[in-house]
Amino acid sequence: MRMYDLPDPGGHFGPYGGVFVAETLIHALDELRSAYARYQKDPEFLAEFAADLKHYVGRPSPVYHAKRWSAHFGGAQVYLKREDLNHTGAHKINNVIGQALLARRMGKPRVIAETGAGMHGVAAATIAARFGMQCVVYMGSEDIRRQAQNVYRMKLLGATVVPVESGSKTLKDALNEAMRDWVTNIENTFYIIGTVAGPHPYPMMVRDFQSVIGREAREQMPELAGRQPDAILACVGGGSNAMGIFYPYIADEKVRLVGVEAAGHGLESGKHAATLCTGKPGVLHGNRTYLLQDENGQIIETHSVSAGLDYPGVGPEHAWLKDSGRAEYVAVTDEDALQAFNDLCRLEGIMPALESAHALAYAAKMAPRMKTDNILLVNLSGRGDKDMHTVAEKTGIKL
Amino acid sequence: MSRIAAAFEALRNQGRKALIPFITAGDPDPATTIAVMHALVEAGADVIELGVPFSDPMADGPVIQRSSERALRQGVSLKDVLGFVAEFRATDKTTPVVVFGYANPIEAMGVERFADAVKAAGGDGALVVDYPPEEARHLVEVLDARGLDTIFLLSPTTRDARLKEIAQLGRGYLYYVSLKGVTGAANIDLADVGARMQHIRKFTQLPLGVGFGIRDAASAKALAASCDGVVIGSALIQEIEKSPRDDVAECARRFMAPIREALDGRSADKARARTG
Numbered sequence: 001m002r003m004y005d006l007p008d009p010g011g012h013f014g015p016y017g018g019v020f021v022a023e024t025l026i027h028a029l030d031e032l033r034s035a036y037a038r039y040q041k042d043p044e045f046l047a048e049f050a051a052d053l054k055h056y057v058g059r060p061s062p063v064y065h066a067k068r069w070s071a072h073f074g075g076a077q078v079y080l081k082r083e084d085l086n087h088t089g090a091h092k093i094n095n096v097i098g099q100a101l102l103a104r105r106m107g108k109p110r111v112i113a114e115t116g117a118g119m120h121g122v123a124a125a126t127i128a129a130r131f132g133m134q135c136v137v138y139m140g141s142e143d144i145r146r147q148a149q150n151v152y153r154m155k156l157l158g159a160t161v162v163p164v165e166s167g168s169k170t171l172k173d174a175l176n177e178a179m180r181d182w183v184t185n186i187e188n189t190f191y192i193i194g195t196v197a198g199p200h201p202y203p204m205m206v207r208d209f210q211s212v213i214g215r216e217a218r219e220q221m222p223e224l225a226g227r228q229p230d231a232i233l234a235c236v237g238g239g240s241n242a243m244g245i246f247y248p249y250i251a252d253e254k255v256r257l258v259g260v261e262a263a264g265h266g267l268e269s270g271k272h273a274a275t276l277c278t279g280k281p282g283v284l285h286g287n288r289t290y291l292l293q294d295e296n297g298q299i300i301e302t303h304s305v306s307a308g309l310d311y312p313g314v315g316p317e318h319a320w321l322k323d324s325g326r327a328e329y330v331a332v333t334d335e336d337a338l339q340a341f342n343d344l345c346r347l348e349g350i351m352p353a354l355e356s357a358h359a360l361a362y363a364a365k366m367a368p369r370m371k372t373d374n375i376l377l378v379n380l381s382g383r384g385d386k387d388m389h390t391v392a393e394k395t396g397i398k399l
Numbered sequence: 400m401s402r403i404a405a406a407f408e409a410l411r412n413q414g415r416k417a418l419i420p421f422i423t424a425g426d427p428d429p430a431t432t433i434a435v436m437h438a439l440v441e442a443g444a445d446v447i448e449l450g451v452p453f454s455d456p457m458a459d460g461p462v463i464q465r466s467s468e469r470a471l472r473q474g475v476s477l478k479d480v481l482g483f484v485a486e487f488r489a490t491d492k493t494t495p496v497v498v499f500g501y502a503n504p505i506e507a508m509g510v511e512r513f514a515d516a517v518k519a520a521g522g523d524g525a526l527v528v529d530y531p532p533e534e535a536r537h538l539v540e541v542l543d544a545r546g547l548d549t550i551f552l553l554s555p556t557t558r559d560a561r562l563k564e565i566a567q568l569g570r571g572y573l574y575y576v577s578l579k580g581v582t583g584a585a586n587i588d589l590a591d592v593g594a595r596m597q598h599i600r601k602f603t604q605l606p607l608g609v610g611f612g613i614r615d616a617a618s619a620k621a622l623a624a625s626c627d628g629v630v631i632g633s634a635l636i637q638e639i640e641k642s643p644r645d646d647v648a649e650c651a652r653r654f655m656a657p658i659r660e661a662l663d664g665r666s667a668d669k670a671r672a673r674t675g
Contacts, residue, residue, distance in 0.1 A: 010533060020502055020529040022458040023565075024576055027556035166464050167454060176457045183458070186556075283502035283529060284455060296476035297507025298454040 011200020016316035063220040068347045076370035080380040090382030092123040098209035100127040103190035110134040114178040116171030117308035118150025120194030125159035135159040138177040140170040168301040195238025196315030199286030210244025229377035231256035235358040237309035241381035260362040262304035263331035273302035274331035275314040289316040305334035306354035336361040353382035402495040403571035407606040417628025423450040423466035425475030438648035443659030451500030462633040477504040488521030495523040524548030566603035578611040593625035616661035
């Protein structure tokens with residue numbers, strides 16, 4: 001096993017990561033960094049986090065052997081890490097609990113969040129309700145239209161959802177707006193970023209909170225399958241579910257790590273969100289990473305059937321894992337993701353989130369070419385109830 | 400001596416304060432930018448901060464966001480912005496121009512190529528909003544090598560250790576952001592700014608410009624007592640936004656002129672008091 005101790009103290013993963021923000025935000029980030037440095041090893045903090053993951057979220061999430069789906073391929077055995085069974089229906093809640101516990105210790109009564117598909121916003125609204133915190137969620141007006149049900153969920157939980165009308169009116173613009181709120185309300189506000197992006201310490205901190213996924217899997221796989229998997233697959237938008245399951249396996253080089261991006265209508269169509277597959281390094285949202293940008297350095301609009309993958313950047317640690325060759329990144333189209341969505345519904349009785357369906361779709365490409373004693377582990381990062389409207393629309397059905 | 404240093408030295412000798420307008424290049428359209436720049440000088444601008452439009456202006460409020468979107472809709476790129484600088488410089492040899500923008504368009508061009516292009520265009524320095532000192536050392540080296548100034552931001556929450564670091568890296572002037580928040584936000588606390596200016600001067604000899612929240616002659620004049628220059632951005636862009644398309648430069652001039660007068664009135668009194 002190889003030593004892996006990134007990021008460095010400045011938040012760098014090789015040339016990626018760092019702190020690329022205006023001076024006005026530096027103090028808030030310093031405060032956050034020192035609070036996290038203090039509590040990440042604090043037994044009381046960690047015990048409270050673990051207890052919440054167990055009793056509120058319902059962890060550990062099971063690993064499930066998808067036998068019928070595997071038989072359908074006639075190749076590798078596919079196992080699913082069931083993050084869809086978490087409270088609120090996705091992996092997002094793991095990180096939100098960690099950050100909300102930190103917010104409480106820092107004495108911040110107000111939390112803000114950005115959201116794309118709405119899962120992170122729902123998780124933030126959920127924890128704010130439980131902790132009695134004020135919660136404001138920024139969401140692109142285009143995403144609000146696509147994810148009406150999650151918007152209503154957030155409102156029922158007591159959060160204020162603010163539509164963002166600037167730029168492309170999607171996740172990246174919601175993140176810009178949340179940053180603007182934070183810099184204006186630094187004294188009383190904690191910004192809960194939902195993915196492994198943003199300025200240091202966010203990529204590291206979100207990874208740490210999400211890495212419970214991979215730690216559990218390392219224990220569960222030998223029990224269930226007799227050994228660790230040959231490859232782990234996870235979808236990558238910002239990349240938090242993927243970092244969560246990859247991180248505890250990085251040093252274990254026998255295990256292939258495969259990040260699956262959204263190829264939308266196809267990489268050649270230009271309508272996709274495959275940042276690592278086709279992007280170039282640059283600076284956005286406080287960190288250096290791969291970006292989808294034009295030749296003038298303007299960020300371009302992305303497309304994916306899944307709002308959660310519709311992001312022109314990616315967590316800086318993924319950029320590093322790509323360049324170092326430790327992880328490989330691929331992309332699957334909307335169409336392939338929808339096929340995997342349907343297959344998992346019909347063959348296993350599990351309705352995956354469209355985001356997670358991208359990872360499933362790539363497993364469906366790998367598995368038939370592998371031997372029956374090969375093992376794939378797919379991070380099933382969320383459940384698909386929120387996507388029923390989108391899927392119905394795509395198949396020409398009106399609900 | 401750089402054009403920026405020369406401008407501040409001349410002002411100091413005259414007991415005057417710098418008037419530093421910020422506009423987004425290419426807003427409302429590329430054809431008017433040069434005319435607006437000249438009009439600003441005519442109204443008494445001492446340094447021009449020329450904004451490079453960016454798709455994701457995270458540190459800016461709605462006014463500058465909209466100006467950026469207007470420019471981008473017309474395809475204005477960093478290359479175009481440097482073209483504006485060159486065209487302005489062809490007829491104005493003295494007014495310093497600072498290229499003001501976010502990191503990504505600059506990195507897409509390449510930091511060295513950017514610095515060469517600024518130099519070739521007759522620009523005088525750069526302020527990269529999302530390059531704090533930790534990430535700006537390379538830029539400073541590259542601009543230094545070409546005799547260009549790297550301008551840095553300071554905020555009300557910048558601690559002393561950072562002030563020291565920024566004072567070392569900063570060239571030309573330091574830009575104190577007088578508010579917590581984004582550009583164009585509410586009013587500023589004058590006493591607070593005055594105290595901060597005094598404190599910052601313990602760390603640096605560089606001139607101090609103040610921006611964020613200065614809307615008119617009165618607020619500019621009140622601030623000028625404690626600093627070396629005032630930056631007017633959002634209020635000016637709002638004026639540009641609401642002016643008729645064929646009259647943008649003149650509207651910008653009319654908006655800035657009273658601010659210049661107010662600044663000079665105050666400074667002239669002080670200069671007299673000092674000599675008398």
